[in-house]
Amino acid sequence: MVIATDANESTEGVTAHMHRFLLERHSPIYFKQVPQRGLQVFVSSEFLEVDIGYGAYAYAAAFKKDWKVLFDKSGTVDEKMRLSWQKHESASNDDEYGKLRAECADTVWHNLMHAATAIKRGQLLRAMSELELSRGIYIGLLGCRCARDIKRGRDLDKLPQKEKDELKRTLVFALSPDALWEILFALADAIYTELERGGEQAHISVNRAQVTEYISACRSLSRG
Numbered sequence: 001m002v003i004a005t006d007a008n009e010s011t012e013g014v015t016a017h018m019h020r021f022l023l024e025r026h027s028p029i030y031f032k033q034v035p036q037r038g039l040q041v042f043v044s045s046e047f048l049e050v051d052i053g054y055g056a057y058a059y060a061a062a063f064k065k066d067w068k069v070l071f072d073k074s075g076t077v078d079e080k081m082r083l084s085w086q087k088h089e090s091a092s093n094d095d096e097y098g099k100l101r102a103e104c105a106d107t108v109w110h111n112l113m114h115a116a117t118a119i120k121r122g123q124l125l126r127a128m129s130e131l132e133l134s135r136g137i138y139i140g141l142l143g144c145r146c147a148r149d150i151k152r153g154r155d156l157d158k159l160p161q162k163e164k165d166e167l168k169r170t171l172v173f174a175l176s177p178d179a180l181w182e183i184l185f186a187l188a189d190a191i192y193t194e195l196e197r198g199g200e201q202a203h204i205s206v207n208r209a210q211v212t213e214y215i216s217a218c219r220s221l222s223r224g
Contacts, residue, residue, distance in 0.1 A: 097144045108137050109206035116218040119180050141194050166190045
């Protein structure tokens with residue numbers, strides 16, 4: 001929920017009014033006010049969480065699809081929200097996706113190789129951490145390409161089925177060397193499939209064959 005205030009109305013006054021309003025209608029189990037961020041967090045006894053952000057009318061904008069103006073004395077907020085969402089929705093994310101892909105290509109091989117080394121050394125918890133770092137990068141790429149909000153996994157369930165199936169292959173279900181090797185190979189395959197979507201423009205510094213060769217060598221050594 002976002003509440004816009006005008007120039008004659010202090011944020012402190014509005015937040016105090018909203019605080020009283022919520023207290024009169026719900027029994028809170030948690031309340032937090034963060035003035036520097038213009039934010040209130042309220043959790044009712046029914047476990048309803050209400051996050052309220054405050055800002056000026058002039059800066060009203062929608063960054064998510066689901067929004068509704070409940071009260072507006074100025075009569076301007078609805079149009080601002082609608083136009084800002086249209087602009088946000090129509091903006092191409094190709095440039096951002098290309099940038100993320102380039103960043104990933106330059107760094108993720110490092111995590112994948114560290115994961116292989118950790119498994120070889122029997123450092124399974126460290127290996128899992130490297131896998132999770134790599135998986136986070138992969139999720140970021142999927143979210144950007146599919147125009148989904150992946151922060152805290154919000155829209156992961158809304159990804160196309162093919163992407164969800166690939167993502168499930170990278171989940172760690174067992175903390176054993178054999179299980180982690182399988183996940184590492186699956187994750188490397190998924191990540192490089194995503195990177196290679198850019199063709200020659202991907203600028204992959206350490207390629208799929210090199211990473212796979214390193215992982216395979218580490219696995220062979222660990223069996224010796």
